[in-house]
Amino acid sequence: MSDAQGEKGLKDNFMARYTGSRDKINRRFGQPIFGPSKALERRNFPPGVHGAKGRRKQSDFAIAVGEKQKMKYSYGILEKQFRLYYQKAVQSRGVTGEKLLQLLETRLDSIVDHLGFASTRRSARQMVSHGHIAVNGKKVSIPSYGCRAGDVVEVRDNPKSRQLGTNALEKSQIRPVPDWLTLNKEQFKGTLTRIPTREELNPVANEQLVVELYSRS
16 A cells, blocks of 8 residues: 555545444443443443353454454444555564554544544544544545654634534543643644554554454465
8 A cells, every 4th residue: 555645545434334332342342442331331241132141262263353343443444444554564664563553543533532632533533524634734534644753633723623622622631642642732733743652552452463363364
């Protein structure tokens, strides 16, 4: 996949995204894939008639597939696009699993979420796709846009965009901004100061199992 950004970057297919119950997915995997879940706190077992009887022992392959699904759900991307990220990670220098996480975490929607301009990654995707975000002073409406070190991400200077940003920042006050980002709340701007290391990330899944799964296919 080319390093070219913008219109030549990875495209999102919103119509094909998962739009079902997020609580159901959280309970299936036993962790908050989509963020804090009260339903998961109340019923920490898989959904379904037999869910309360416990989780069945899975094969190594099934576990790896589950880890891949968790990452896809968390970042809101489809199989074809996820495989493209894997292929780009393989072609990059360094540890493939770490490169995969870095590509996902530096997507524009992920950056918008981390900065607190949106309360969830899903709302961050919507905010970007609806034209409320700019990168280096230019509007970018592609959630999968790949940000680079030094890029400045901001909420566009218009009443509707700033109101959305203000509401989100108020909700996200208790969330710390990652060390690899800097935030200027007054100006509604954030900067990707550097690409994060594996130790600075908190993935929802075991990326190494995902890499091993793809390497066998």
